Amino acid sequence: MHSSIRSLFRRTALAATIGALAAALTTVTPLAPTAAAAGTLQQVANFGSNPGNLAMYEYAPANLPANAPLVVALHGCSQSASDYHGHSGWQKFADQWGFAVIYPQTNSANNILSCFSWFDPAKDTRGKGEAASVVQMVDSAAARYGSDRGRIFVTGLSAGGGMAADLLADYPDVFAGGAIDSGLPAQCATTQAAASGCQYSSQNLTPKQWGDKVRNSYPGYTGPWPRVAIWQGASDTTVAPVNATELRDQWTDVWGIGQTVSSTRNLTGGTTESIYDDSAGKPAVALFSVSGMAHGLAVNPGSGADQCGTTGAYYLNSICSSYHTAQFWGLDGSGGDPGSGSLPAPSGVAVTGTTGTGASLSWNAVSGAASYHVYRNGTKAASVTGTSYTDTGLSAGTSYSYTVAAVDSTGAVGASSAPVTATTTGAAPKCYTANNYNQVAAGRAHQSLGYTYANGSDQNMGLYNVAITHTLKETSPGYFVIADSGC
Structure with missing residues (x-):
């Protein structure tokens, strides 16, 4: 990474602009969120109050079914949403396996090098700043596409990886899994001065101390923890490989499964995969160490099933990390089984x-x-x-x-x-398209504190007014889900 990026964690992050703050405080009712055209990357405006002053970009394949997964992908410093979309390979698997992708984008007004502020408690903690903006994007997209709220995932590169780790800690009730690519442990630093220490050297914390940083991010949380994939280049001099070990310690401790590896295997590109199973024998944490790889996101251009992405600055040709991450999450239909066995896929299904x-x-x-x-x-x-x-x-x-x-x-x-x-045969579920006010009037939705929620599923449909229109599908008597992408 060039010298200006190498010093990104030493430089003071800029505050959000006064204009952004004014926009967040305005009492003007926002317009309905704009849905991305199928098969294209488009910006989505007015997804929420946006306290973190981020931009939202979104990709959804054509004919995206309801109850599909949703992935959040966070770019690295000096990158953009379109840059990450074009290089990372996520589009290939969104098209192939049927899920939507959100690409949050920060800017130089937030940070001089357009880095996500993973080290600033005013921006990276639950309910605050950039973290809150990302969750507003999730709520917006999930309502628009009728996404499966049990299959929402977040991944990120470098500073985006650090923010992804923070989001997993802040919102384990939102994210079912995550991936940190060349990134930092959750809440490793809480000041700009401490950030470079996390970046370059061991923090000498025990697994429990690392785990406490996650548990303290959402005190009192008792639900399931997200499944976490960790990617690290063994020759990375920008984010030291010890960060991967610390991430492993952190998330295995959160899961309460210890740091003894359950299985290992060698993958392409000099990659070693180490799996740490939960008490039920299902992978909870995966560590991917890529021999010889410097700082960046692992891609592997080509037409093979396990290949993806294009090379560029900090997109390094070794292995398609997006493919293996998606498999780990179960987006390929495997249910999260890692496919660690040697048997081939059944043919003729x-x-x-x-x-x-x-x-x-x-x-x-x-x-x-x-x-x-x-x-x-x-x-x-x-x-x-x-x-x-x-x-x-x-x-x-x-x-x-x-x-x-x-x-x-x-x-x-x-x-x-x-x-x-x-x-299946028989009559398809009934669908109803109307504005939020009329959906409530017809008994298919209800409103609370100015927002509209579908009856049964409780999916957030946005503001309670006549300006926002949704299609609701009645999947069983009195149970409605948002089906804007098709019914």
Whole structure:
């Protein structure tokens, strides 16, 4: 990284502009959020009060289904949302596996080098500054697309990685998982002076002390913790590799699983993957160490299934980190199983029949398979020993995505198949398009403190007025979800 970036953690972050503060305090009712056109990266205006003075950019593939995952991707210093979108490879997997991506963007008014302020408690803590703005973006996009609030993830590079770690600590009730690429532990520094110490050297803290920084970010939280992937170049001289060890210590302690590795494997690009399982044997923390890689995001241009991105400044050709991160989160339909086994993906996965409440699948046998995992919409639906499965208890007239993975005699899960879609027969759920005022009047939504919420799902539809219009889908009697992207 060039000298101006190398000194980014030593320089004083600039305060938000007076104009931005005035905008946050205005009493003028904002316009409805602007949805991104399908298949394009577009800026979204008026996503909230925006206390962190950030810009919101968004990418959603065409025909994005309701209840799809949502990924937040934070750029590094001197970068932009469009730069990160163009190089990181997230678009490929959003298109392939069906999820939307939010790209927050900071600016030189916030920080002289356009870095996210991971070291400033006024900007990186729950309910404040940039962290609060990012969560407002999540709420805006989730309401617009009817996103699955249980599958929201955040990733970031360098200073963006530090902010991603802070967001995971601040909002474990929002994010199901995260990835820190060449970044810093959550709440490593609380002053500008302390930031360079985090960047270049060990802080000599115990795992419990690191874990306490997460637990103290949202005192009293008792829910599930996010699953965290850590990426680090072994030859990084800008963010020292000890940060990856500290991140590992921090998140394994939060999970209460210790620092003994559960499994390791060698990946392409000189990458070593170390997995730390939770008490149920499911990966909770993954550490990816890339031999010889300097400071940046690991990409691997090409047309292969596990390749992605384009090279550039701080986009380094070694391995497609976005692919392996998405797999770790289960965005490929694997349900978060890491695919640590050697068995190939089953071929010939096909839908053999549907009813109003069920879907039948079949696939070709995999040599060496003891069983197969079947995943519905990214969550494991069944484990079977044969090469067919009938899923039941489904909703009529509804589409479901399925993948299948082979499991060997040791329990190691192989690669997941390409997804197939099954649509149940019968009448599709009813959909209603109206402004928020009329949705409430019709009994499909309710309002509280000036905002509108869908009945049943409680998804935030925005301000309670006639200027904002949404489509609501009734998936069961009295239960409505936002279906603006298609019903």
